Amino acid sequence: MEASAGAAVLTAVHDLVPALRERAQETEDRRALSAETVKALAETGFFRLLQPARFGGYEAHPLTFLRGVRELAAACGSTGWVASVIGVHNWQLALFPAPAQQDVWGDDPGTRMSSSYAPTGTIRAVDGGYRVNGRWSFSSGCDHADWALLGGIIPPGDDGSPADFRTFLLPATDYVIEDVWHTVGLRGTGSNDIVVTDAFVPAYRSLSFNDTARCACPGQEVNTAPLYRIPYASIFSYAITTPIIGMATGAYDAHVDYLRERVRAAYAGVRAAEDPYSQVRVAIAAADLDAAWLALEADLSELMELATAGEKLPMRLRLRTRRDQVRGTELAIGAVDRLFENSGGRALATGTPIQRFWRDAHAGRVHAINDPERALSLFGRGEFGLPITDAMV
Known part of the structure; x- marks a missing residue:
């Protein structure tokens, strides 16, 4: 993709931000993004950033996509979250067998997918595919999608084959x-x-996490760009952490604007901006957000450089990416907490952006991919030379 195309998308996203910020409370009240918001996002080209060129996509550097996510989430946490998870699905579909991509995008390359990966349903292998039943929760943006990506476990086979x-x-x-x-x-x-009752899924419309962990997926036969040789765990995990960094960035901007004008009556009318303790808290929050983002940039830049050169991606880099991802979430949550605590009682009022960003960031934190101990333990295992068997690296 030409850099100018990605820059044009980010410019269009930037131009959309004031409207998204203006309707953030409306989005929260309706408990879903409006059709107007989703249409406007689609018109910027944002959803096409990680989509294969074969279907009109830009095959952009993942950092281009995540910069857009961060800016969207800094305006409206819910919009940034949905944009990120819906947008990253175009990258994942590119890893599926070519017929699955054709099923979704053949008639309309703008078709969107939602997801729910926790294997809460029942999967049964049958001739030519699988029978799927069950309930899947937390499918963000599902009302604006025509397909769903659902996680499931195929039990061990009678022939001794392992669970998949x-x-x-x-x-x-x-x-x-x-x-x-x-x-x-x-x-x-x-x-x-998402509730499924006895649906048949052809074999070609499924993808093994073992293949994504090996960075050897069927879709790479037709989608050969370096973007599609990056580990699933690296791309998807940062698609969850980046909105949280964006929410904390939005809280930071709102907090600084608020404190410029705030007078602390309890402290003899001192302007909050002149309070040295407030200055220190703002500095620490800014440093934590910078640290989270700079690690993200460094990890994905190195992964893309190696993928572009056709080189193997070292396990230590993959483990470091997961380490930095969960630490990035922790740093962002720490920053938004510090800012919220420094905002005073008026920040509690319904409709203020700081309390909304605070709630949204903590809601994003409980996503399973943000489990810090699991990812940090994996990194530690790698440092001690112990075997790594987890597919989410």
């Missing part, structure tokens, strides 16, 4: 959406339940 954790691709005609999303944070994501 796979992603299954289903059209909206194969499931129903149940409106259950009533939460304290990320209320505007519409992360409702």
Whole structure:
């Protein structure tokens, strides 16, 4: 992709930000993004950034995509979250067998997918594919998608074959959406339940996590850009952490603007901006956000450089990426907490951006990919020379 195309998308995203910030409370109140917001995002070209060129996509550097995510989430946490997870699905579909990509994008390259990866349903292997049943939760943006990516485990076979954790691709005609999303944070994501009853999924519409861990997926036969040789765990995990960094960035901007004008009556009318303790808290929050983002940039830049050169991606780099991802989430949460604590009682008022960013960031933190101990333990195992068997690296 020409750099100018990515720059044009980011410029269009930037131009959209004031409107998204203006309707952030409306998005929260409706518990879902509006059709107007999703249409506007699509018109910027944002969803095409990680899509294969064969279907009109830009095959952009993942940092281009994540810079857009961060700016969107700094305006509206729910919008940034949905944009990120919906947008990254175009990258994942590029790893599926070519017929699956054709099923989704053949008639309309703008078709979108939602997801729910926790293997909460039941999968049964049958001739030519699988029978899928069950309920999957937390499918962000599902009301604006025509397909769903659902995680499932195929039990061990009678022939001794091991269990296999796979992603299954289903059209909206194969499931129903149940409106259950009533939460304290990320209320505007519409992360409702997907319910499937005895749907048949052809074998070509599934993808093994073992293949994604090996960076050897069927879709690479037709999508040869370096972008599609990056580990799933590196791309998807940062698609979850980046919105949280964006929410903390939005809280930071709102906090600084607020304190410029705030007068602390309890401290003899001293302007908050002149309070040295407030200055220190702002400095620490800014440093933590910079550290989170700079590590993200360094990791993905190195991964892309190696993939572009056709070189093997070292396990230590992959482990470092997961380490920095969970630490990035922790740093962002620490920053937003510090800013919230420094904002005073008026920040508690319904409708203020700081409390909304605080709630949204903490809601994003509980996503399974942000489990710090698991990722940090993997890095430690690698440093001690112990075997790594987890597919999420």
